[in-house]
Amino acid sequence: MSLGSVPLKYKISIDRDQCMKCMRCVDNCSYGVYRIEDDKIIIDSRKCTACHRCISMCPRDAITLQERPVDYRSHPLWTVEAREDVINQARTGKIILAGMGNAVDYPIIFDRLVLDACQVTNPSIDPLREPMELRTYLGKKPSKIEFTRDDKGDIDLKTELTPNLKLDTPLMIGHMSYGAISLNAQLSIAKAAKKSGTFMGTGEGGMHEAIYPYQDHSIVQIASGRFGVNIDYLERGAAIEIKVGQGAKPGIGGHLPGEKVCTDVSCTRMIPLGSDAISPAPHHDIYSIEDLAQLVRSLKEATEWKKPVFVKIAAVHNVAAIAAGIARSDADAVVIDGFKGGTGAAPKVFRDSVGMPIEAAVAAVDQKLNDQGIRNEVSVIASGGIRNSGDLAKSIALGADAVYIGTASLIALGCRVCGNCYRGLCPWGIATQREDLVDRIDPEVGSEHVANLIQGWTLELSELMGAAGLNSIESLRGNRSRLRSYMLDEGLMDVLQVDSVGA
Amino acid sequence: MEPLVIDAKGMHYTPLNKKIRSAVALGVKEIVINNVRGQRFIANGLRGHDVKITINGVPGGDLCMFMSGPECVVYGNTDHASGNTMDSGTLVIHGSGGDAVAHSMRGGKVFVRDNIGYRGGIHMKQYGLKRPILAVGGTSHSFLGEYMAGGIVLVLGIGREVSVQDRGIGSGIHGGEIVIRGDVDEKLLGVGAKKVDFTEEDLERLSPVIKEFCEKFDIDPTPFLDTNYSRIVPASSRPFAGKYTWE
Numbered sequence: 001m002s003l004g005s006v007p008l009k010y011k012i013s014i015d016r017d018q019c020m021k022c023m024r025c026v027d028n029c030s031y032g033v034y035r036i037e038d039d040k041i042i043i044d045s046r047k048c049t050a051c052h053r054c055i056s057m058c059p060r061d062a063i064t065l066q067e068r069p070v071d072y073r074s075h076p077l078w079t080v081e082a083r084e085d086v087i088n089q090a091r092t093g094k095i096i097l098a099g100m101g102n103a104v105d106y107p108i109i110f111d112r113l114v115l116d117a118c119q120v121t122n123p124s125i126d127p128l129r130e131p132m133e134l135r136t137y138l139g140k141k142p143s144k145i146e147f148t149r150d151d152k153g154d155i156d157l158k159t160e161l162t163p164n165l166k167l168d169t170p171l172m173i174g175h176m177s178y179g180a181i182s183l184n185a186q187l188s189i190a191k192a193a194k195k196s197g198t199f200m201g202t203g204e205g206g207m208h209e210a211i212y213p214y215q216d217h218s219i220v221q222i223a224s225g226r227f228g229v230n231i232d233y234l235e236r237g238a239a240i241e242i243k244v245g246q247g248a249k250p251g252i253g254g255h256l257p258g259e260k261v262c263t264d265v266s267c268t269r270m271i272p273l274g275s276d277a278i279s280p281a282p283h284h285d286i287y288s289i290e291d292l293a294q295l296v297r298s299l300k301e302a303t304e305w306k307k308p309v310f311v312k313i314a315a316v317h318n319v320a321a322i323a324a325g326i327a328r329s330d331a332d333a334v335v336i337d338g339f340k341g342g343t344g345a346a347p348k349v350f351r352d353s354v355g356m357p358i359e360a361a362v363a364a365v366d367q368k369l370n371d372q373g374i375r376n377e378v379s380v381i382a383s384g385g386i387r388n389s390g391d392l393a394k395s396i397a398l399g400a401d402a403v404y405i406g407t408a409s410l411i412a413l414g415c416r417v418c419g420n421c422y423r424g425l426c427p428w429g430i431a432t433q434r435e436d437l438v439d440r441i442d443p444e445v446g447s448e449h450v451a452n453l454i455q456g457w458t459l460e461l462s463e464l465m466g467a468a469g470l471n472s473i474e475s476l477r478g479n480r481s482r483l484r485s486y487m488l489d490e491g492l493m494d495v496l497q498v499d500s501v502g503a
Numbered sequence: 504m505e506p507l508v509i510d511a512k513g514m515h516y517t518p519l520n521k522k523i524r525s526a527v528a529l530g531v532k533e534i535v536i537n538n539v540r541g542q543r544f545i546a547n548g549l550r551g552h553d554v555k556i557t558i559n560g561v562p563g564g565d566l567c568m569f570m571s572g573p574e575c576v577v578y579g580n581t582d583h584a585s586g587n588t589m590d591s592g593t594l595v596i597h598g599s600g601g602d603a604v605a606h607s608m609r610g611g612k613v614f615v616r617d618n619i620g621y622r623g624g625i626h627m628k629q630y631g632l633k634r635p636i637l638a639v640g641g642t643s644h645s646f647l648g649e650y651m652a653g654g655i656v657l658v659l660g661i662g663r664e665v666s667v668q669d670r671g672i673g674s675g676i677h678g679g680e681i682v683i684r685g686d687v688d689e690k691l692l693g694v695g696a697k698k699v700d701f702t703e704e705d706l707e708r709l710s711p712v713i714k715e716f717c718e719k720f721d722i723d724p725t726p727f728l729d730t731n732y733s734r735i736v737p738a739s740s741r742p743f744a745g746k747y748t749w750e
Contacts, residue, residue, distance in 0.1 A: 088748060096747075098749075224626075226607035226626065230569060231548040258744075271653070278650060280650050284622055294564055295565075298547060298568050301544040302547040303548065348750060
């Protein structure tokens with residue numbers, strides 16, 4: 001019995017009057033939507049992923065794309081997606097994998113929070129005229145500092161400070177491994193991090209030698225698969241991050257399919273060509289908070305206590321208590337990844353149904369650490385669905401020291417969030433290892449775009465702070481009084497510790 | 504150069520490691536550490552291809568983690584995850600190892616005279632010429648060679664009728680091999696592992712490992728060079744490939 005085909009997801013049409021048959025669409029589409037037959041461009045819309053590569057390259061704006069050209073009978077419960085997933089699983093009996101972040105229409109808390117600005121009293125500050133202090137130090141801060149004064153009256157710091165990361169802007173680029181993304185994409189990001197005075201994450205995939213010149217602006221990751229990890233790798237990074245979980249798929253491991261393990265990826269990860277790179281769900285040397293503390297210390301001991309160590313966890317129900325546990329280890333920062341965070345591939349049910357939004361998680365963590373008097377013991381880094389400088393400012397007001405962005409930096413490289421990262425055919429040269437596609441990114445140009453994005457957000461953050469009468473990022477951090485809830489429920493307002501608009 | 508002798512009694516692991524590191528930096532080739540009582544992270548991330556460290560006592564967890572080059576000989580038992588993510592070099596344990604011995608080991612050799620705990624050799628991996636070896640004289644608890652992606656795990660089961668009796672051997676294995684003296688009950692194999700014939704060529708290939716192991720502990724290798732082994736390998740190099748469908 002045949003279930004037949006499901007309707008087209010996208011329909012591509014060419015305005016034949018406009019088309020000059022330059023064939024750019026044919027050349028650019030790596031999914032095979034276009035072909036030439038008898039001097040005519042033939043379209044196979046079923047192969048389209050809405051990546052927009054053809055549209056962006058068409059010199060005549062001759063291509064149009066329509067989403068869901070075929071209607072289903074509308075139904076509020078049995079959405080198109082619900083129906084098509086059932087059909088898919090009835091055919092295969094397998095777990096559905098999907099790309100990019102959470103695609104369920106959950107309310108976005110950021111969009112229900114508004115920032116404050118000064119009027120009349122406490123005048124706003126013009127960042128053009130006044131210095132705005134955005135410099136951020138990530139790592140442990142001493143609970144008190146002691147000084148000594150010598151005979152000449154010179155003052156020296158007596159307290160031994162823990163190494164911190166120094167950021168020019170409270171914005172870093174999160175961990176996307178070489179393997180998940182291409183070398184040119186990672187190189188663009190690394191160059192941008194250096195240019196912008198910030199840091200980028202290597203992800204769990206080792207460090208390709210092309211990244212070495214930017215290693216002082218990298219945070220090396222150690223995850224459960226321990227790919228590409230040796231003492232040289234640990235010493236290269238400005239900081240080390242232990243990845244326990246990821247917002248897009250809390251509680252499960254990672255899995256780089258063998259198809260993506262090409263020669264260079266295999267060499268960087270230090271695994272055989274074409275073999276699956278499997279990161280188990282837990283770290284098998286971490287079965288408890290004490291074991292985590294042991295791994296933190298082990299990494300510090302191996303690098304002679306010179307590197308800050310971060311611990312990244314997915315935002316899950318007990319995130320605040322877990323973060324408090326991490327703060328009591330020797331970890332220098334806790335990274336909280338919300339459930340809107342991106343991914344190359346994740347089981348759809350995890351991506352869409354497990355975890356919680358970063359806004360609530362970061363507020364809960366900040367509050368818990370403050371309540372326990374240990375907020376100075378760790379920095380808090382928020383990530384997972386941060387789309388603009390407004391989200392950045394709100395994250396900091398909710399208690400983050402800095403944020404990681406991932407998807408936004410990829411969009412700066414061309415990504416249109418089509419969600420087909422797992423297929424390895426990314427026409428933008430981002431989530432692919434196919435040489436001709438990877439070559440579509442020029443790391444010089446790519447890094448400029450990513451650095452522009454960071455600069456734009458940084459300028460906007462200064463403006464937002466100035467408007468609120470704040471001239472230093474510390475005055476915004478955890479400052480819930482500069483946030484108001486616009487139509488959030490009381491329970492959530494309690495978690496976020498914000499008042500309603502008008503209150 | 505005279506060996507450096509360190510009395511570790513009451514010493515915290517950080518000053519201990521500092522001493523080891525600075526000695527190696529000064530060119531010391533042999534270090535003897537006495538009275539080791541649970542200090543973790545000994546020789547962590549230590550480099551040095553002709554350095555030998557002798558540990559008398561019972562070191563704590565993550566012994567020789569990330570170690571690259573040295574030979575470390577322990578006269579005593581070891582705790583959790585000795586040889587964790589070790590890069591190269593040798594770890595010889597005159598006693599038993601704890602859980603997760605040789606976790607994610609990338610290269611080098613770990614020899615354990617007696618037994619190991621759970622998850623020994625978990626996620627060991629290999630690349631190019633780097634092929635880690637975990638050789639155990641006694642037996643192992645469950646999940647031996649779990650998620651193994653490369654390298655060799657050898658269990659000799661010395662003095663035992665059955666070398667390994669715990670379950671979950673090689674669950675999720677997708678590279679490398681587990682070799683156990685005598686027969687292994689099929690029902691002890693984990694998901695994704697399969698038992699294949701141990702051939703003459705396999706014995707020839709593993710003979711140097713067996714001989715080296717026996718040499719370390721002054722054991723006559725003859726009986727182990729003329730006996731049957733079970734060889735456990737991945738059923739597939741892509742154990743999870745069939746589990747998923749795309750959106």
